Amino acid sequence: MKTLLILGAGTAGTMVANKMAQHLDPVEWKIIVVDQEETHYYQPGFLFIPFGIYRPNDVVKPKRDFLPRNVEFVLSPIDLIEPDENRVRLAKDNRVIDYDYLVIATGTQIHPEETAGLKDNGWHENVFDFYTLEGATALSRFLKFWKGGHMVLNVVEMPIKCPVAPLEFLFLADWFFHQRGMRDEVDITFATPLPGAFTKPRAAAMLGDMLNRKHINLQADFNAMEVDHEKGVLRSYDEREVPFDLLVTIPTNMGAEVIGRSGMGDELNFVPTHKHTLQSEKWENVWVIGDATNLPTSKAGSVAHFMLDVLVENMLRHMEGLEPLPKFDGHANCFIESGFEKGILIDFNYDVEPLPGKYPLPGLGPFSLLKESAANHWGKMTFRWIYWNVLLKGGDMPFESQMSMAGKWN
Amino acid sequence: MTEKTAEAILESVEFNEDGYMVDPNAWTPQIAEAIARQEGIAELTEDHWKIIEFCRQRASESGAAPTLRQITSGTGISTKELFSLFPKGPAKKVAKIAGLGKPEGCV
Numbered sequence A: 001m002k003t004l005l006i007l008g009a010g011t012a013g014t015m016v017a018n019k020m021a022q023h024l025d026p027v028e029w030k031i032i033v034v035d036q037e038e039t040h041y042y043q044p045g046f047l048f049i050p051f052g053i054y055r056p057n058d059v060v061k062p063k064r065d066f067l068p069r070n071v072e073f074v075l076s077p078i079d080l081i082e083p084d085e086n087r088v089r090l091a092k093d094n095r096v097i098d099y100d101y102l103v104i105a106t107g108t109q110i111h112p113e114e115t116a117g118l119k120d121n122g123w124h125e126n127v128f129d130f131y132t133l134e135g136a137t138a139l140s141r142f143l144k145f146w147k148g149g150h151m152v153l154n155v156v157e158m159p160i161k162c163p164v165a166p167l168e169f170l171f172l173a174d175w176f177f178h179q180r181g182m183r184d185e186v187d188i189t190f191a192t193p194l195p196g197a198f199t200k201p202r203a204a205a206m207l208g209d210m211l212n213r214k215h216i217n218l219q220a221d222f223n224a225m226e227v228d229h230e231k232g233v234l235r236s237y238d239e240r241e242v243p244f245d246l247l248v249t250i251p252t253n254m255g256a257e258v259i260g261r262s263g264m265g266d267e268l269n270f271v272p273t274h275k276h277t278l279q280s281e282k283w284e285n286v287w288v289i290g291d292a293t294n295l296p297t298s299k300a301g302s303v304a305h306f307m308l309d310v311l312v313e314n315m316l317r318h319m320e321g322l323e324p325l326p327k328f329d330g331h332a333n334c335f336i337e338s339g340f341e342k343g344i345l346i347d348f349n350y351d352v353e354p355l356p357g358k359y360p361l362p363g364l365g366p367f368s369l370l371k372e373s374a375a376n377h378w379g380k381m382t383f384r385w386i387y388w389n390v391l392l393k394g395g396d397m398p399f400e401s402q403m404s405m406a407g408k409w410n
Numbered sequence B: 001m002t003e004k005t006a007e008a009i010l011e012s013v014e015f016n017e018d019g020y021m022v023d024p025n026a027w028t029p030q031i032a033e034a035i036a037r038q039e040g041i042a043e044l045t046e047d048h049w050k051i052i053e054f055c056r057q058r059a060s061e062s063g064a065a066p067t068l069r070q071i072t073s074g075t076g077i078s079t080k081e082l083f084s085l086f087p088k089g090p091a092k093k094v095a096k097i098a099g100l101g102k103p104e105g106c107v
């Protein structure tokens, strides 16, 4: 009997388990999935929690419910991966699992301790993240009673998962304070290491313009060095100081520590991965998907979904002794919630930046690319249902894995 | 090197619209010194060179100029020091001086 071992049962690992269970003969193959958490978090929902749009209950479900019955689910921290021995060591009962194929889907986590003073004091008192359920929930409690002042949103360093989430947070914050009749009481600043609002030029110009119209100040090229609690400022390496009463931070994002411990990662513990096949650059029976890769595309659930078919096909080909196909093009597709029940949609890949147009049906939509619309907002809100009911189970979506130029204009 | 010779050296070098050299193979240490002057760094010290060489080495392996994080973890030089050697945006500044493209740390 052969073993396919999947590390991580988040968005990507769960999808892979479902797809591979459909393809592999259970007489020949055993599929094992390991994760340290019992709960599956719908992370895109964390964005809405600070503003009371979602509650914690809306974004959690048991992981086991989304895994096929013939897959063994092991609840344990992963201690060490030994790819030269085709072996993984778990913390629970010191269990050792030998594998024939390994899929790494351990995602990325935030590391506030990487920035001086960020986690010292004030953490979850007037300094919050919203990339964890605890952070988002603590922030919702804070915002309920906040009287206003300087709110600063800081991205410490790139890359981060869901690179549009900080912008969405700002747009929603602007809407939220408007709704409460206190927008004049709040001064909003966005401090980012990027040279502008976003990474890709066309989208950056459009989104930068939106920040302007919403009176959100931009501190670009801002590399955060430390939080000075005494003075109440965030300080950059080039000695700029931004005062805050409320600091919302996207701390340094890193791949799982076990990747670093096992000597399999880069300087941020992301796994060097073949850009188009999703095979590990070093071990041919190791495959990588989702946020855990070092690939230069967005770290997003939609990207993990576009990777899925390529990864599954290539692993199946490899099992038959065939060459993997270079089919992954870096396709990413992100709804950007822009407040006041509107949203923007962007669609891009390794080579083509986000362009205006209609999606997924050329000329028809219903979604508009690089433009605000109400349909885009409803797309975003429907995504939660699709996530739990279609996406995680590896079901078919009306989108192609590879990006298409149809319906777009330059 | 005088201001004039720096200009003369750069005259024959091709830059893209963002001010990065088009061809990393056309790079020479003299060009680096000339670009550095334009970027407000009067003299390149041993520490500067250590970083420039690291970036060129790294780029020749990966095809891309390294990010801030890659430079600090690769050279052991702290971010703070890096900012004092190459004020403002060190990753971009070193990439320029080292004749490499814009660092693509961000997607």
Ligand SMILES: Cc1cc2nc3c(=O)[nH]c(=O)nc-3n(C[C@H](O)[C@H](O)[C@H](O)COP(=O)(O)OP(=O)(O)OC[C@H]3O[C@@H](n4cnc5c(N)ncnc54)[C@H](O)[C@@H]3O)c2cc1C
Pocket: A007, A008, A009, A010, A011, A012, A013, A034, A035, A036, A037, A042, A043, A044, A045, A046, A047, A076, A077, A078, A079, A105, A106, A107, A108, A130, A131, A132, A161, A162, A165, A256, A257, A258, A289, A290, A291, A292, A299, A300, A301, A302, A303, A304, A334, A335
């Ligand atoms: C605020 C926010 C908003 C977002 N919005 C969107 C959006 O609108 N659209 C979109 O497409 N994406 C969005 N994303 C991104 C999306 O959630 C992630 O890209 C996606 O979940 C990645 O899936 P993954 O499987 O790679 O990682 P994850 O889903 O994070 O799964 C990784 C799993 O590995 C497990 N693990 C890690 N280390 C170990 C270990 N040592 N031992 C055992 N288990 C381990 C973890 O417990 C986890 O279950 C958002 C993310 C955030 C935080």
